[in-house]
Amino acid sequence: MILVTVFWGSVDELGEETVTTVALKDVTKVFKDGTLAVDSINLDVNDGEFMVLLGPSGCGKSTVLRMIAGLEDPTQGAVLLDGELANDLPPRDRKIAMVFQDFALYPHMTVGDNIAFPLRLAGVEPTPRGERVTDVASALGIGDVLARKPGQLSGGQRQRVAMGRAIIRRPGLFLMDEPLSNLDCGLRAELRAEISGLTRELGVTTVYVTHDQAEALTMADRVAIMRRGVLQDVGTPTQVYGRPATLYVAAFLGSPRMNLLEASVYVHLDRYVTLNLGEQSLYLPWDDIRSRAVAHYHGERIVVGMRAEALTPVSPDSPGDVLRGRIRYLEHHGHESLAFLDIGATAIVVDEMGARLDNPPEGQRGLRRFSSVMQRLTGKAVEAADDAAGGTRTSVLPDPGRHHRRPAELAVRLAPYPAVAAGHPLAVAVRMDALHFFDERGGRIDVGWR
Ligand SMILES: Nc1ncnc2c1ncn2[C@@H]1O[C@H](COP(=O)(O)OP(=O)(O)OP(=O)(O)O)[C@@H](O)[C@H]1O
Numbered sequence: 001m002i003l004v005t006v007f008w009g010s011v012d013e014l015g016e017e018t019v020t021t022v023a024l025k026d027v028t029k030v031f032k033d034g035t036l037a038v039d040s041i042n043l044d045v046n047d048g049e050f051m052v053l054l055g056p057s058g059c060g061k062s063t064v065l066r067m068i069a070g071l072e073d074p075t076q077g078a079v080l081l082d083g084e085l086a087n088d089l090p091p092r093d094r095k096i097a098m099v100f101q102d103f104a105l106y107p108h109m110t111v112g113d114n115i116a117f118p119l120r121l122a123g124v125e126p127t128p129r130g131e132r133v134t135d136v137a138s139a140l141g142i143g144d145v146l147a148r149k150p151g152q153l154s155g156g157q158r159q160r161v162a163m164g165r166a167i168i169r170r171p172g173l174f175l176m177d178e179p180l181s182n183l184d185c186g187l188r189a190e191l192r193a194e195i196s197g198l199t200r201e202l203g204v205t206t207v208y209v210t211h212d213q214a215e216a217l218t219m220a221d222r223v224a225i226m227r228r229g230v231l232q233d234v235g236t237p238t239q240v241y242g243r244p245a246t247l248y249v250a251a252f253l254g255s256p257r258m259n260l261l262e263a264s265v266y267v268h269l270d271r272y273v274t275l276n277l278g279e280q281s282l283y284l285p286w287d288d289i290r291s292r293a294v295a296h297y298h299g300e301r302i303v304v305g306m307r308a309e310a311l312t313p314v315s316p317d318s319p320g321d322v323l324r325g326r327i328r329y330l331e332h333h334g335h336e337s338l339a340f341l342d343i344g345a346t347a348i349v350v351d352e353m354g355a356r357l358d359n360p361p362e363g364q365r366g367l368r369r370f371s372s373v374m375q376r377l378t379g380k381a382v383e384a385a386d387d388a389a390g391g392t393r394t395s396v397l398p399d400p401g402r403h404h405r406r407p408a409e410l411a412v413r414l415a416p417y418p419a420v421a422a423g424h425p426l427a428v429a430v431r432m433d434a435l436h437f438f439d440e441r442g443g444r445i446d447v448g449w450r
Pocket of ligand 1: 031032033035036037055056057058059060061062063064211
């Protein structure tokens with residue numbers, strides 16, 4: 001573990017003020033060839049925060065980072081650094097340090113000279129420069145390779161040198177673009193702990209780009225999840241994992257992936273809401289506050305999400321919220337096994353293009369019709385439901401792209417050496433409070449939205 005005991009504030013090595021906060025206001029980037037890379041993004045990164053931009057390849061993460069660095073101009077919107085409009089500020093005046101995926105070290109210079117380079121450029125005298133390099137290198141665990149050239153280093157060492165060069169001026173804002181993606185798995189895990197430890201210890205604001213959810217969830221104070229230029233969700237790892245704002249985020253985060261099942265909704269007023277999954281149903285009790293929000297979809301299809309941790313194997317005759325099926329196949333992962341269960345349901349597979357249930361167009365009319373029936377029947381209850389749904393549905397507009405369906409294979413966690421095998425029947429208790437609900441556009445159906 002890297003230990004740095006000096007507190008680094010918002011003044012850099014040369015005593016210059018540094019930037020510590022970033023705000024993006026309706027930032028859009030359209031490239032010359034017409035590619036819409038970033039679509040009206042709003043994001044605040046707070047002082048000292050470790051913000052991770054997460055999303056698949058091509059979703060626009062690097063373009064966001066490059067706009068913060070000043071390497072790309074936004075087509076529209078404002079990039080604010082410490083609250084000041086920075087759209088026209090050249091990169092060198094932004095007081096930001098950046099680390100890239102390919103390290104970008106000078107091959108002909110020694111490690112020490114590489115790390116010292118920003119200080120040399122700024123005219124710092126050799127003696128203080130040398131002392132500073134020694135401090136930083138020993139903090140990064142590369143004190144013994146200062147005389148080597150980058151070509152004589154391992155990938156992990158090269159990445160540490162790149163970090164050293166970036167932090168030597170004690171920046172207030174640190175941008176990192178997939179800094180670990182060229183490293184092997186074990187080293188990535190080691191370095192991600194080091195990087196997040198180091199940046200926290202330094203109190204430096206960090207924006208970190210990755211497509212690796214494990215990196216995002218373990219390192220971030222907050223994660224911003226992007227898809228095709230659109231920001232889908234922003235929150236702490238617990239928030240985005242525990243209450244994903246969109247179907248896409250639900251499908252993207254977690255391993256095994258969240259089970260996403262198509263369900264038809266039927267309301268039995270004052271009793272429960274039936275979630276018909278095909279051959280089996282789950283029942284959301286009416287006194288569960290979420291049933292009011294789900295009830296809006298009476299007669300329609302929604303998506304019910306359940307992570308493997310919401311499912312516990314039970315004996316086949318167990319009462320309550322239980323799904324029964326047959327094991328299609330097992331996957332052994334050493335510390336656990338996963339069983340994939342045929343339960344006679346339909347899975348929604350969210351592909352890169354998007355997710356949408358092709359509800360009949362009259363679906364919305366059905367909803368309104370149902371609401372008015374509810375209103376007549378219950379009066380107040382509908383107002384509450386309306387409030388809940390209106391006030392809590394996410395404002396994110398997921399891209400209504402395509403999805404596909406296939407027979408569901410419900411992922412269930414089992415012990416490492418389970419007593420069951422493919423073909424065996426299995427029953428699982430469902431933790432109803434751990435279910436997620438999404439509408440036909442991929443937006444979350446919820447109450448008490450964060
Ligand atoms: N200079 C450019 N001209 C045209 N299109 C570009 C340019 N740079 C990037 N793009 C496009 O903009 C979109 C977003 O690219 P960006 O590099 O920001 O994605 P990313 O999420 O960082 O992906 P990756 O993880 O693969 O680096 C992609 O469709 C990409 O092809």
